[in-house]
Amino acid sequence: MGAAIVPWHARRVRTTDEPPAVLAEDVSKTFLDHGRRTTALAGLDLAIEAGEFVSIIGPSGCGKSTLLRLIGGLIDADRGALTVAGQAPADGRRAKRFGWVPQSPALLPWRSVRDNLTLLPGLNRGQGRGPVADDEIDALLDSVGLAPFADSLPAELSGGMQQRVSLVRAFALRPPILLMDEPFAALDEITRADMRFLLLDLWRDTRATVVFVTHSIAEAVLLSDRVVVLTGRPGQVADELTIELERPREHGLEDADAFHHHAARLRASLNKAADADGGPASDVDGTVQP
Amino acid sequence: MTALPPNLAVESPPDELEEEPRSSVARFLAPLTGLVLVFGGWEAYVRLAGVSPLTLPPPSRILGHLADDPGFYLRNGSITLVEAMVGFVLALVVALTIATAMAHSRFVERATMPLIVLIQSTPVAVLAPVFLLWFGFSPTPKILVAALFAFVPFVANALTGLRSVDADTLELMRSVDASRREILWHLRLPHALPGLFAAARICVSLALVGAVIGELYGGSTQGLGYQARIAQSRSLVDQLWGSVLSLALMGIVLTLLVMAVERRALRWHSSQRTI
Numbered sequence: 001m002g003a004a005i006v007p008w009h010a011r012r013v014r015t016t017d018e019p020p021a022v023l024a025e026d027v028s029k030t031f032l033d034h035g036r037r038t039t040a041l042a043g044l045d046l047a048i049e050a051g052e053f054v055s056i057i058g059p060s061g062c063g064k065s066t067l068l069r070l071i072g073g074l075i076d077a078d079r080g081a082l083t084v085a086g087q088a089p090a091d092g093r094r095a096k097r098f099g100w101v102p103q104s105p106a107l108l109p110w111r112s113v114r115d116n117l118t119l120l121p122g123l124n125r126g127q128g129r130g131p132v133a134d135d136e137i138d139a140l141l142d143s144v145g146l147a148p149f150a151d152s153l154p155a156e157l158s159g160g161m162q163q164r165v166s167l168v169r170a171f172a173l174r175p176p177i178l179l180m181d182e183p184f185a186a187l188d189e190i191t192r193a194d195m196r197f198l199l200l201d202l203w204r205d206t207r208a209t210v211v212f213v214t215h216s217i218a219e220a221v222l223l224s225d226r227v228v229v230l231t232g233r234p235g236q237v238a239d240e241l242t243i244e245l246e247r248p249r250e251h252g253l254e255d256a257d258a259f260h261h262h263a264a265r266l267r268a269s270l271n272k273a274a275d276a277d278g279g280p281a282s283d284v285d286g287t288v289q290p
Numbered sequence: 291m292t293a294l295p296p297n298l299a300v301e302s303p304p305d306e307l308e309e310e311p312r313s314s315v316a317r318f319l320a321p322l323t324g325l326v327l328v329f330g331g332w333e334a335y336v337r338l339a340g341v342s343p344l345t346l347p348p349p350s351r352i353l354g355h356l357a358d359d360p361g362f363y364l365r366n367g368s369i370t371l372v373e374a375m376v377g378f379v380l381a382l383v384v385a386l387t388i389a390t391a392m393a394h395s396r397f398v399e400r401a402t403m404p405l406i407v408l409i410q411s412t413p414v415a416v417l418a419p420v421f422l423l424w425f426g427f428s429p430t431p432k433i434l435v436a437a438l439f440a441f442v443p444f445v446a447n448a449l450t451g452l453r454s455v456d457a458d459t460l461e462l463m464r465s466v467d468a469s470r471r472e473i474l475w476h477l478r479l480p481h482a483l484p485g486l487f488a489a490a491r492i493c494v495s496l497a498l499v500g501a502v503i504g505e506l507y508g509g510s511t512q513g514l515g516y517q518a519r520i521a522q523s524r525s526l527v528d529q530l531w532g533s534v535l536s537l538a539l540m541g542i543v544l545t546l547l548v549m550a551v552e553r554r555a556l557r558w559h560s561s562q563r564t565i
Contacts, residue, residue, distance in 0.1 A: 074463055093467045096385070100465035102458035110558040111478045119476065123468040153558050 019086035021209035022048035027080035042234035045248030055220035099170030104164035160191035238273035377436025385444035393452035432504030439500035440493035451482025
């Protein structure tokens with residue numbers, strides 16, 4: 001089909017009439033910690049279209065995670081307007097519209113892999129997104145190669161396997177928005193590279209919007225339709241980069257010139273964002289090779 | 291199955307944790323050696339040194355006495371056991387309730403903490419006469435002393451367990467707007483279980499101590515603590531030592547029972563894996 005040549009993001013952005021999946025206008029957030037005020041975000045503007053895969057990257061402490069928690073309705077903004085598909089984030093949370101992927105696998109150690117996947121659907125049941133059928137869980141486990149471990153306890157799995165369970169757990173909710181907080185940061189480099197493509201495989205079949213917080217330039221380029229670069233604290237949007245790499249993206253893309261070109265542009269943008277703030281960008285993983 | 295990246299498809303799980311390699315004979319040999327040495331030494335000392343049975347009867351004589359009238363010890367033992375177990379359960383229920391309230395409210399925690407410290411610092415045995423004054427000839431004073439003995443370990447471990455849950459998991463559950471009750475049931479309580487079992491292992495013995503102390507103060511006509519007191523005042527040395535041995539056995543059996551339940555309930559927990 002000819003349409004496949006059109007970049008993924010462009011196709012989606014043009015065809016949608018619905019309200020943006022995420023719309024932040026002049027959003028600020030200040031924390032009070034032991035009497036000290038820390039402004040994490042100051043006047044942030046951001047729009048994310050439905051179905052878009054957007055990575056958030058920036059210097060350490062720039063408020064990436066704060067932004068993710070604001071979108072997920074886990075904390076409230078002090079100022080500005082933030083909506084998720086036209087709703088208040090807290091309402092979206094109540095309606096179970098978010099698939100949350102934390103940095104650690106966060107599996108309940110006393111539940112089997114299968115029972116960990118049914119945990120979130122089983123909570124807050126009044127909201128329609130109720131229990132998931134057994135064969136649906138089986139299919140999800142199969143899709144990440146964990147079918148033989150359905151009845152294993154998390155402690156019997158390797159770190160990479162645990163993180164795969166964490167990934168499919170979010171997909172089990174069939175959420176319109178996936179919020180991921182550096183989910184691969186703690187993995188070794190080889191496992192991490194494979195996890196990226198696994199995530200793309202899982203995501204391809206859904207129409208979900210993804211907001212993906214990361215420290216890794218390679219990860220941001222490889223996964224995203226668009227990368228949002230934040231400045232140092234207090235965080236604002238410093239730059240936005242559209243990633244014009246065709247989908248589906250496959251192994252080996254990391255070696256392509258187009259990939260390096262994007263990575264270089266992103267790194268330059270990050271350095272600028274860090275310099276503008278005077279802070280170091282040392283926290284960002286600058287290596288291009290995954 | 292969809293095609294997986296090679297590294298993910300062939301990955302094998304970490305090695306199964308190995309069963310303890312030693313045989314059961316070897317496992318029981320060391321503790322058995324210790325017991326045999328102590329009781330054998332006791333028996334030999336009493337017989338060879340000609341110690342009067344009024345001072346210290348040999349273990350064989352105490353066992354013989356127990357075998358002569360097991361009904362007596364079963365009857366009195368069951369009285370003490372019931373007092374201790376009701377106190378144990380009462381302590382557990384009250385401690386869990388208070389710890390749950392404390393885990394959910396800093397105000398409740400701050401308001402309750404001084405009282406818990408007070409109970410912890412008071413030698414609660416001294417409250418036995420107070421309870422006796424209030425409740426007289428009934429099991430209630432013994433149950434209350436037993437409960438007080440078991441309360442502090444339970445409440446301290448319950449609070450730690452309920453509160454120290456993983457931040458990422460808590461946030462994950464909040465991301466679907468899980469209620470406090472759901473978080474308590476699915477996250478906090480299971481997470482507190484290892485600590486509660488550790489406390490329970492200590493508290494079964496403590497509750498037994500509490501029940502016996504309650505009986506020693508009076509206000510009863512049965513129970514092993516009462517019988518030990520009577521035996522002491524009438525110089526019934528065999529009965530005194532019989533009561534001591536029965537209580538020791540009861541404590542051991544109760545602790546083993548808790549450990550057996552723990553082993554089943556906490557199969558997921560690292561404390562139940564042989565290293």
